[in-house]
Amino acid sequence: MRFADQVAIVTGAASGLGRAVSLRLASEGAAVFGVDLNESGLVETESLVTESGGRFTYALGDLSDRMTAHGLVAQCVDTTGRLDVLINCAGVLRANHVTDVTEEEWELIFKVNVAGTLWMCQAAIPHLLESRGNIVNIASNSALMGTAYTAVYGSSKGAVVALTRAMAMEFAKKRIRINAVAPGGINTPMVASPKFPDDADWKLIEPYMGFRRMSEPEEIAAAVAFVASRDAAALHGAIVSADTGLTAG
Numbered sequence: 001m002r003f004a005d006q007v008a009i010v011t012g013a014a015s016g017l018g019r020a021v022s023l024r025l026a027s028e029g030a031a032v033f034g035v036d037l038n039e040s041g042l043v044e045t046e047s048l049v050t051e052s053g054g055r056f057t058y059a060l061g062d063l064s065d066r067m068t069a070h071g072l073v074a075q076c077v078d079t080t081g082r083l084d085v086l087i088n089c090a091g092v093l094r095a096n097h098v099t100d101v102t103e104e105e106w107e108l109i110f111k112v113n114v115a116g117t118l119w120m121c122q123a124a125i126p127h128l129l130e131s132r133g134n135i136v137n138i139a140s141n142s143a144l145m146g147t148a149y150t151a152v153y154g155s156s157k158g159a160v161v162a163l164t165r166a167m168a169m170e171f172a173k174k175r176i177r178i179n180a181v182a183p184g185g186i187n188t189p190m191v192a193s194p195k196f197p198d199d200a201d202w203k204l205i206e207p208y209m210g211f212r213r214m215s216e217p218e219e220i221a222a223a224v225a226f227v228a229s230r231d232a233a234a235l236h237g238a239i240v241s242a243d244t245g246l247t248a249g
């Protein structure tokens with residue numbers, strides 16, 4: 001029960017990793033406040049968490065909009081009275097040849113993955129300073145190595161890594177921890193959806209999957225829970241790879 005009496009915001013809670021993190025933190029005592037665009041997914045997460053004896057409330061919203069992100073954090077604090085943990089799981093992935101990337105793809109990916117993470121951190125930090133809480137951002141192996149056909153996504157996750165480290169430095173003398181977990185492939189709806197170009201050269205992709213298996217969302221959620229817990233008191237500004245060895249070489 002590492003999160004007993006704590007309140008955690010989990011973005012992207014309607015699906016995949018965000019759902020698994022919600023279940024994990026709730027199973028360890030947190031009151032989880034889920035945020036997502038997808039209401040039916042949030043309702044399903046709510047059922048799964050409450051059926052397993054946990055606490056879960058949610059709010060719908062597009063966190064890539066600054067005022068919306070601030071409103072979501074305010075709603076959480078107004079209803080629960082505090083905030084101890086922010087887990088930024090919401091994200092989008094598009095695959096394309098770099099020469100075919102559109103402005104729409106670029107803007108969507110950077111708005112959600114980078115601006116959304118920034119706005120949520122910005123809104124949450126004053127409350128986390130009060131509770132001596134912490135933030136876990138979700139980066140990706142594609143921030144730490146070259147991945148073909150996902151130049152924009154990889155750039156956005158590189159920005160998440162830089163944002164995490166910069167914020168960690170800015171608050172290095174304060175009682176708040178800011179870290180990121182960088183997963184490799186996770187078995188979630190996100191990886192079922194990206195349409196790689198029809199003429200994609202799979203030999204370019206094999207080296208970073210090959211014999212290494214995908215992780216289950218629950219495995220990554222366990223790593224996220226560790227980083228968010230007091231067990232990880234020494235972690236600040238860390239980018240924790242949880243990628244079944246992908247970035248090991």
Ligand SMILES: NC(=O)c1ccc[n+]([C@@H]2O[C@H](COP(=O)([O-])OP(=O)(O)OC[C@H]3O[C@@H](n4cnc5c(N)ncnc54)[C@H](O)[C@@H]3O)[C@@H](O)[C@H]2O)c1
Pocket residue numbers: 011012013014015016017018035036037038041061062063064088089090091092093112116138139140141182183184185186187188189190191
């Ligand atoms: N699945 C993988 O292989 C993988 C690997 C490395 C990193 N990641 C990262 O893990 C995180 C979770 O991904 P996932 O695999 O669970 O994906 P997912 O598609 O299952 O879930 C992402 C969730 O984010 C929500 N979302 C998207 N845009 C939003 C917005 N503007 N406002 C609010 N919510 C929004 C979606 O509705 C969805 O519920 C993402 O940041 C992703 O980039 C995933």
